[in-house]
Amino acid sequence: MIKKMTAGVMALAMGASLLAGCSSDKAEDGKVTLELFSNKSESIQTYKGLIAEFEKQNPDIKIKLDAPPEAETVLKTRLTKNDLPDLMSIAGNATYGELGRAGVLEDFSGSELEKKVQPSYIDMVNRLVGPEEEGTFGLPYATNANAVIYNKAKFEEHGLTVPTTWDEFVASLEKVKAAGDTPIYFTLKDAWTGMIAWNSLGANVAGEDFAEKKNAGEASFVENYDEVADKMATLVKYGHKDNMGVAYGDGNNAFANGKSVFYLQGNWAIPEILKANPDMELGVFPMPVTNDPEQNKLVSGVDVLLTVNKDTEHKEEAMKFVEFMMDQETAKKYIDEQKAFSAVEGVYQENPVFEGIKGNFETGAITSFPDHYYPAGMGAENLVQEFLIKKDKEKFLKKMDSEWEKVQNR
């Protein structure tokens, strides 16, 4: 009994000392330890490499990488506890907008670092924060793109050429279907994968400023998204027999094994597909949404932005790391490893897979992800998923409107 009690006391004491250990961030050897919070599990290896390089250059700074699952929820919980990490590498979406409005991030506007970034991406993240708070609270770093990925071998087998209008695109899908093959491999069990097509369609049909207009009462889903819903319903007709039953991971494998000709995904899926089949030849093109090739823009968003906690104790060191990351050489290394695109001026993705969308980046035929501007609590992807099952357009569009307004009113 006494033995057990001592063991219990020991355990308590050890737990307490562990807890105490967490709170001191100045290590015994005089090094400053910074915490880098990342929301992407895919980039852990890349970050580890870059951090090792940075630590070699700055021996008195240590960077601790933290990339938990459900990162956005974790970050919001830490915000409620006033325990934000020193450095954050997060996506340019509604969560960033909330953090910006909460006034907890460093303002980079007017700084030298801000000038290194392509202005269109700065606009994109500023619009996320909204007009209530002036400032640029994060530096867009890596960007992504929504594309149609295609299997080059199958593409040639069916005698197809890259479509530039919606009608040509549907004709290609029809041709593949008539030949008895699967045109598009949908993975709609994961609701978010439906938003790839939705965003390409929405951005090009309803326009980039839909969210602002909607909040001002000048636009609505019923009025502006009718065509989008019709085209979504058309696309789903060219799927496989179990569109709703396959998840993203299985879809990557199926597409890599030649189960379909087209795959509607972002550039982030390409490393995963190549992992499943390293010899596969892939191509990409922006989804041609309208029948005017001039009007069709590529949907690209800020996948990673770097930001610093306004109240960190080690701002100087944190800024040093951000400067290191924003260096052209580092930025190039990041996008090469991640198969992403860079927001840093003068850094381009040269991987031959992306030949089909390279032109969009050079000419600036780019538009942002519409759903990044939707209110976070509305759960748009599940509503879209439901629509693709039930195909009741009027009811669905009305529900999108009412859910949006309901969340805004809370």
Place this chain on the structure above:
Amino acid sequence: MNKKSNVFLVIAIPAFILFFIFHTYPALQGIFYSFTDWKGYGDWNFVGLKNYLNVFDDGRAGDAYLFTFKFAIVSTILVNIISLAVAIGLNSKIKFHKTLRAIYFLPYILSILIVGFIFNFIFAHFLPQLGDALGWEFLSRNILGNPDLAWLGIVLVAVWQAVSFNTILYLAGLVTISEDLYEAASIDGAGVWTKFWRITFPLIAPFFTINMVLSLKNFLMVFDQIVALTGGGPGKSTESISLLIYRGGFEGGEFAYQSANAVIYFIVIIIFSVIQLKFLNKREVEN
């Protein structure tokens, strides 16, 4: 006497303090914030009963309530029938009954998330292949992708896992019944069925009560199984109330609103548990 009660006090107080700090205090905080417009951080104002009125107006919450109750009632009934049957089987003098008891308890030891991911694989790969091979149309697609059937997939997983714990409780009840009663009944010429309804079932009534109440309460709070299997989809057809509260509160920035939803749900669960206890206790006494 006095000394004895002091000892009990010393034993009870640490537990009470821990319970209060980690359970009661956060719950009270939640109730407090349900009357505000707090987003989880930053400033807030009192908004009175606005959040509560909005919950009653919220179609999404209504759907979640319907799904959760449908799921919980079906699962509770199935779990209790199956686990009672399994317990009776394991209580009889069959070979290896100790080994079998251990095997039947295994699902309870596994984490719900792991079980969910394994079943996810079975639903996505194994069952459709089986359906194709047998030519059964309804099985050849992933049932979790069908809004009308997905909830049955979740019921299957939840019941498979929950049966083990309820079986243990029923087994504990069955061993309290004296063998003499069955012998006497046999002499009087009672069949297996009569023995079950006249001896077994009445004598394990307290265990039946606790199993019904516990499983209904657990199934009403279903969360892990859904996260692992469907994430609330397809559409919102399998969104349970716990999932809705978590999603809206932490991902959607509706902390205060979903706190109000949680308070309402807390009251609903209490009401249901009390009704169940009243009803089933009465039945125990009558027997």
